Amino acid sequence: MEILYTAAALQAHAENCRQAGQRIALVPTMGALHEGHLQLVRAAAAVSDVVIVSIFVNPTQFNNAEDFQLYPRLPKADTVLLEPAGCTAVFLPSVEEMYPQPTVMHFDFGALERVMEGAHRPGHFNGVATVVSKLFHLSRPHQAYFGQKDWQQVTIVRQLVADLSFDVELVSFPTVREADGLAMSSRNRRLSGEARTVAPRLYEALTLAATLVLAQQESPAAVRQAAVAHIEGEPAFQLEYFEVADAHTLQPLNAWEAGQQVVICLAAFLGGIRLIDNVVLSVPK
Amino acid sequence: MEILYTAAALQAHAENCRQAGQRIALVPTMGALHEGHLQLVRAAAAVSDVVIVSIFVNPTQFNNAEDFQLYPRLPKADTVLLEPAGCTAVFLPSVEEMYPQPTVMHFDFGALERVMEGAHRPGHFNGVATVVSKLFHLSRPHQAYFGQKDWQQVTIVRQLVADLSFDVELVSFPTVREADGLAMSSRNRRLSGEARTVAPRLYEALTLAATLVLAQQESPAAVRQAAVAHIEGEPAFQLEYFEVADAHTLQPLNAWEAGQQVVICLAAFLGGIRLIDNVVLSVPK
Structure with a gap:
């Protein structure tokens, strides 16, 4: 090499x-x-x-x-x-x-x-x-x-x-994850032991949001609200953004369109360390 | 080919x-x-x-x-x-x-x-x-x-x-010129016979300005003024800009600096056709 x-x-x-x-x-x-x-x-x-x-x-x-x-x-x-x-x-x-x-x-x-x-x-x-x-x-x-x-x-x-x-x-x-779902990141090294324990909550919130999108019972705003509530249930997080957006234009969604590719993205600070993650999925037809 | x-x-x-x-x-x-x-x-x-x-x-x-x-x-x-x-x-x-x-x-x-x-x-x-x-x-x-x-x-x-x-x-x-000094340009084809006759005045103004810079008797503003007056002596021109500038930063000059590379640039309409030209020279040391 x-x-x-x-x-x-x-x-x-x-x-x-x-x-x-x-x-x-x-x-x-x-x-x-x-x-x-x-x-x-x-x-x-x-x-x-x-x-x-x-x-x-x-x-x-x-x-x-x-x-x-x-x-x-x-x-x-x-x-x-x-x-x-x-x-x-x-x-x-x-x-x-x-x-x-x-x-x-x-x-x-x-x-x-x-x-x-x-x-x-x-x-x-x-x-x-x-x-x-x-x-x-x-x-x-x-x-x-x-x-x-x-x-x-x-x-x-x-x-x-x-x-x-x-x-x-x-x-x-595709994003590679730890066994508990946390997205691998060079910044993870800087998390304290305590912060590392709660960090998987970010991916939990994303999978919760994805599940709600696939169920098609809720609006984008309601999906976002439920996922944000899950993150904010742990006071160690300071959420910077949580967006439900078109996967290509990246613009926030107000409604679902059948077949549309959606990206759900977040950034949050945890003990001063900034973490990001996302999931991509298609709205059911 | x-x-x-x-x-x-x-x-x-x-x-x-x-x-x-x-x-x-x-x-x-x-x-x-x-x-x-x-x-x-x-x-x-x-x-x-x-x-x-x-x-x-x-x-x-x-x-x-x-x-x-x-x-x-x-x-x-x-x-x-x-x-x-x-x-x-x-x-x-x-x-x-x-x-x-x-x-x-x-x-x-x-x-x-x-x-x-x-x-x-x-x-x-x-x-x-x-x-x-x-x-x-x-x-x-x-x-x-x-x-x-x-x-x-x-x-x-x-x-x-x-x-x-x-x-x-x-x-x-370097810019290639017609025998009378007009800078060659694809847009020259669109000049009327009359416009073509007066067009060399642009390069005359640039050479006048260059001569004044080399003589170092005049400020950049005065050089500009003399060259602009030469162009505007022919009413067929509508001068868009005439700049005496640093050749690298392209910013207009208020004073000369020995050894500085200077570009003198202009754009003018002649019978509706937009022409540009410039000369580059060094301020004498």
Whole structure:
């Protein structure tokens, strides 16, 4: 497994692989890898000659300086996990390597980023789209793998790829969960023992909401209310948002439409740690 | 010389050339080719194995529907000119091919696009950056050639390439002029005989301004005033803007700085046709 530190080294590596006719997969991560990431790497390795995993805690997508500073960084442990999963090259750039000069350009994704993460983390998706564009240009992947836990991110990167005709296929992979349902996240490491015990309540609320959608007895507002009540039954949570939305436009729903794909998304603070999760389902016909 | 009509055909062509180790140059144009374009093509051919010329009147960079409709379209004549200049492939896509779905994403280049063309053509540089990104992704050039006549465009594309780490070298080529100094432009075809006679006055005003800058007797405001008076001495012109600006930040100057690169830019309507031109020079040390 190669370890690459510079943009130029990654570019040269990708160009060599392309010239040799190899299929390249990119798995962009911020490190502190867990089983969710490793499943992306294994899936990529199953169909690609070359699997590049980038580990970069991207400052431009953090709106909160403390969250950026405290984000776990474990490059050595990460590297050990990656080789057996099928990674062939790790890209570990510095901030200066990715941003040698201040960025002037900004992306705006309109209504797609006026809700949920975009509404609560100003500038977040500009940072995401910028770093993803850079990584695509440096690694020239045939496929790029993203976790569905960041549903809005996947939606926005899909729009970016379509709008700028990036020659890359996006693969969105189901959220990997702990045995008790908690979505795997690098931020879970920062939960106290007590917080970790109640954390699964978030996924319980999502499955409750999904059950109510499938039963079709309740309006979107009533589904939302029931699920929010479940979370707020535990006072350790501070709910930031809970949205029942169209899975593609991400706009909140007032009524159900038969066959419509729905995403139910939440963000909540638990002992100062911000967690997100979602489920996707179709309204019964 | 190949003629390619689809994004997929261009992508496949570029990928084949890359795999064969060939150097690709892209010359993006809106067609109605003149000697200025052909010099870009010849310069590209001198150092590249493959020269792709795109001909696409990009609707998203026109803020004026009439200007878009009346923009000259001469693909057959263009194609005849290109082969002897060294073009190896022409890309002639339809609007539907370039924009198979509505674009959601918007670019914002901040202060760089709050002046001159950006200030007077709302959305223009979003359209330019979008189509240039698409063309880069489809044709994978090592080098891309742009005419200096669109100085602000070159500046913004340079920022785009840096900010998104596009793996392409920009080549900016000096403006090619008619014998009487008029900058070559596809829009010149639309000038009446009478308008064509007075049109060189724009470049006269720019050279007057440049002379005054080099003499260093006058402030930027006074230089501007003298040049504007020269244009407005001919009532057929409606001057849209005349700016004496820093060549890199594009912001208007209040004073000279020794060694500073200065761009003097203008846009004017002449008989309903909008013409732009500029000169670049250094303030004497």
